Amino acid sequence: MPNRLIRRYESDAIEVQYEIPRCIHAAECVQRLNEVFDNQKRPWVQPEHASADSIAQTIHHCPTGALHYTRKDGAPGEAAPEKNTLRIVENGPHYIHGDLQLVMGGGEPPLRETRAALCRCGASKNKPFCDNSHINSGFADPGAVDLAQEAPGEPLAPGGQITIVPHTNGPVQVTGNLEIHTADGQTLYRSEAWLCRCGHSKNKPFCDSTHETVGFVAE
Numbered sequence: 001m002p003n004r005l006i007r008r009y010e011s012d013a014i015e016v017q018y019e020i021p022r023c024i025h026a027a028e029c030v031q032r033l034n035e036v037f038d039n040q041k042r043p044w045v046q047p048e049h050a051s052a053d054s055i056a057q058t059i060h061h062c063p064t065g066a067l068h069y070t071r072k073d074g075a076p077g078e079a080a081p082e083k084n085t086l087r088i089v090e091n092g093p094h095y096i097h098g099d100l101q102l103v104m105g106g107g108e109p110p111l112r113e114t115r116a117a118l119c120r121c122g123a124s125k126n127k128p129f130c131d132n133s134h135i136n137s138g139f140a141d142p143g144a145v146d147l148a149q150e151a152p153g154e155p156l157a158p159g160g161q162i163t164i165v166p167h168t169n170g171p172v173q174v175t176g177n178l179e180i181h182t183a184d185g186q187t188l189y190r191s192e193a194w195l196c197r198c199g200h201s202k203n204k205p206f207c208d209s210t211h212e213t214v215g216f217v218a219e
């Protein structure tokens with residue numbers, strides 16, 4: 001089970017939730033709204049220094065889902081985007097953005113989400129989320145797709161829910177209308193995808209069953 005340690009910071013208008021183990025220091029928050037998100041200060045999140053709207057807009061750009069918020073001023077919370085997208089990061093995780101339902105296992109209810117960074121190197125200690133272990137494990141993958149092996153597919157109706165199921169000792173099954181953006185600028189469309197999370201598939205981002213031969217172990 002992933003570690004779900006959450007810290008909370010609040011002003012009169014908004015509460016910011018920070019799920020520490022899911023932050024991989026992508027720094028979107030620090031760069032976009034440094035008066036609120038400043039890792040040189042304590043506390044590092046100071047929501048009284050900007051409007052709730054600016055803070056909410058900034059949090060929507062956190063690609064990992066480490067940041068969330070609850071509006072205290074009656075304004076609506078974060079909505080799912082119009083389409084579900086998965087971005088393959090060169091040498092890094094899958095960033096998935098959409099109307100997500102993540103099956104957690106262990107008797108936990110599914111996690112409703114809009115943003116998540118999914119481990120694809122196999123080394124994260126916080127699976128299914130990325131924890132930056134790809135850096136120390138030396139994971140190297142350009143995040144491209146061999147279009148000779150994988151047809152792009154046809155554009156799908158936008159939206160709808162995406163269900164994410166990490167399978168024991170195997171891939172992540174993603175079901176629902178999904179647009180996949182490769183690191184080299186290609187777009188693929190899938191209504192179901194089995195994504196490699198052991199780091200060893202020769203057909204990344206998709207599983208090719210190599211997890212069986214390399215003895216991949218994951219809950």
Ligand code: SF4
Pocket residue numbers: 022023024025026027028029030061062063064065066067
């Ligand atoms: S944008 Fe999200 S992942 Fe990046 S540093 Fe901020 S909290 Fe961490």
Ligand code: FES
Pocket residue numbers: 170171172195196197198199200201206207208209210211212
């Ligand atoms: S999970 Fe990597 S090949 Fe199946």
